[in-house]
Amino acid sequence: GAGVSQSPSNKVTEKGKDVELRCDPISGHTALYWYRQSLGQGLEFLIYFQGNSAPDKSGLPSDRFSAERTGGSVSTLTIQRTQQEDSAVYLCASSWRPSTGELFFGEGSRLTVL
Amino acid sequence: AQSVTQLDSHVSVSEGTPVLLRCNYSSSYSPSLFWYVQHPNKGLQLLLKYTSAATLVKGINGFEAEFKKSETSFHLTKPSAHMSDAAEYFCVVSALNRDDKIIFGKGTRLHILP
Numbered sequence: 001g002a003g004v005s006q007s008p009s010n011k012v013t014e015k016g017k018d019v020e021l022r023c024d025p026i027s028g029h030t031a032l033y034w035y036r037q038s039l040g041q042g043l044e045f046l047i048y049f050q051g052n053s054a055p056d057k058s059g060l061p062s063d064r065f066s067a068e069r070t071g072g073s074v075s076t077l078t079i080q081r082t083q084q085e086d087s088a089v090y091l092c093a094s095s096w097r098p099s100t101g102e103l104f105f106g107e108g109s110r111l112t113v114l
Numbered sequence: 115a116q117s118v119t120q121l122d123s124h125v126s127v128s129e130g131t132p133v134l135l136r137c138n139y140s141s142s143y144s145p146s147l148f149w150y151v152q153h154p155n156k157g158l159q160l161l162l163k164y165t166s167a168a169t170l171v172k173g174i175n176g177f178e179a180e181f182k183k184s185e186t187s188f189h190l191t192k193p194s195a196h197m198s199d200a201a202e203y204f205c206v207v208s209a210l211n212r213d214d215k216i217i218f219g220k221g222t223r224l225h226i227l228p
Contacts, residue, residue, distance in 0.1 A: 033216065042220030043204060056215060091158070102148070103216060105158040 002026075006092050006106035013082055014114050021077045021109045025094030032075050033095075033103065034067060038088040046090075049075060082113045116141045118207045120219035128227045133177075133192040135222045137205030140186060147188040148206040149179055150218075158204070164188065175199065200226045 005024040013019050025032050034046040045059040049069045060066070064082075069075040079086055089110045093103035121136040139145055149161040162173025169181040175198075179190045188205060205219040 035218070043218035045215065045217060048215060058215075093158075102160050102163065103150075103158070107157050 004092055004094055004104050004106035006090075006109050008109055009107060010110045010112075012112045012114065015084060016081055018078065018080045019082055019111060021079075021090050021092075021111070023075045023077070023092030023094075023106060025073065025075070025092070026104055027073075029094035029096055029104070030072065031095045032069060033093045034075070034077050035091045035093065036088045037091055037108070043091065046077070079111075082111075084113050087111055087113045116143075116145060116207045116209055116215070116217050118205050118217055118219040120203075120205050120222050122222050123220065124223045124225065126225040126227055127195045129197055130194050133190070133195045133199065133224065135190040135203050135205075135224065137179075137188045137190065137219060138186050139188060139205070139207045141207055141209055143209040146208045147179075147181060148208070148216075149173065149177070149188075149190050150204045150206060151201050152204065152221075153201045161190070161203070195224075195226050197226050197228070200224055 004026055007022045011019055030051045032049040035043040036046055037043050047060055047067045048056040064080045067077045089108040091105055091108045093105045095103050118139045127133055146165045148163045150158045151161045152158045161177055162171045162179055164171045164181045172178045177190055177192045179188050181188050202221045202223045204221050208216040
């Protein structure tokens with residue numbers, strides 16, 4: 001596709017349920033980032049994938065959060081046993097490697113945990 | 115390690131007056147610095163970037179930023195604000211080709227008064 005695609009665009013779930021958020025990066029981009037944007041909190045780094053290297057998971061807030069990237073392309077962010085504080089917009093971005101530093105963002109997945 | 119601080123969470127200026135959005139950074143390595151803009155209900159877009167070339171960087175929509183190593187600053191300016199500039203602005207730092215982790219500031223919301 002022409003840009004970074006994220007799905008679902010909106011997700012409402014009940015506390016305790018698991019959710020999966022999907023990101024389809026720009027074709028040819030080897031770097032993929034997940035960020036979380038909460039109201040008034042800016043962008044919080046979650047995880048970074050680069051090619052076949054081990055991902056940088058240093059931003060994941062708890063072990064309920066995990067992400068994988070299959071075949072160096074599509075990525076799935078999974079949140080288990082969701083809590084109300086997980087409500088946020090989850091943004092995916094991709095870029096080339098060596099990285100120019102320019103990230104191309106998807107529209108985000110808005111998660112609401114009731 | 116890198117970090118970035120945006121000194122103002124909100125800035126209000128009148129249309130036609132200058133804009134100044136402040137950003138300070140810290141980095142263990144020579145940093146690359148960026149400004150991103152996010153208009154309401156829109157995705158993030160790169161405004162401009164500094165990657166060790168000219169210290170005065172020009173971006174889209176008449177914005178520019180100056181890298182000042184002695185002050186560890188990368189403030190964003192525009193001579194004359196327009197109503198369409200109302201958005202949230204993020205200062206970003208990265209030590210590219212080191213760990214490639216791209217760190218966002220908490221954002222500054224720019225309000226334009228008629």
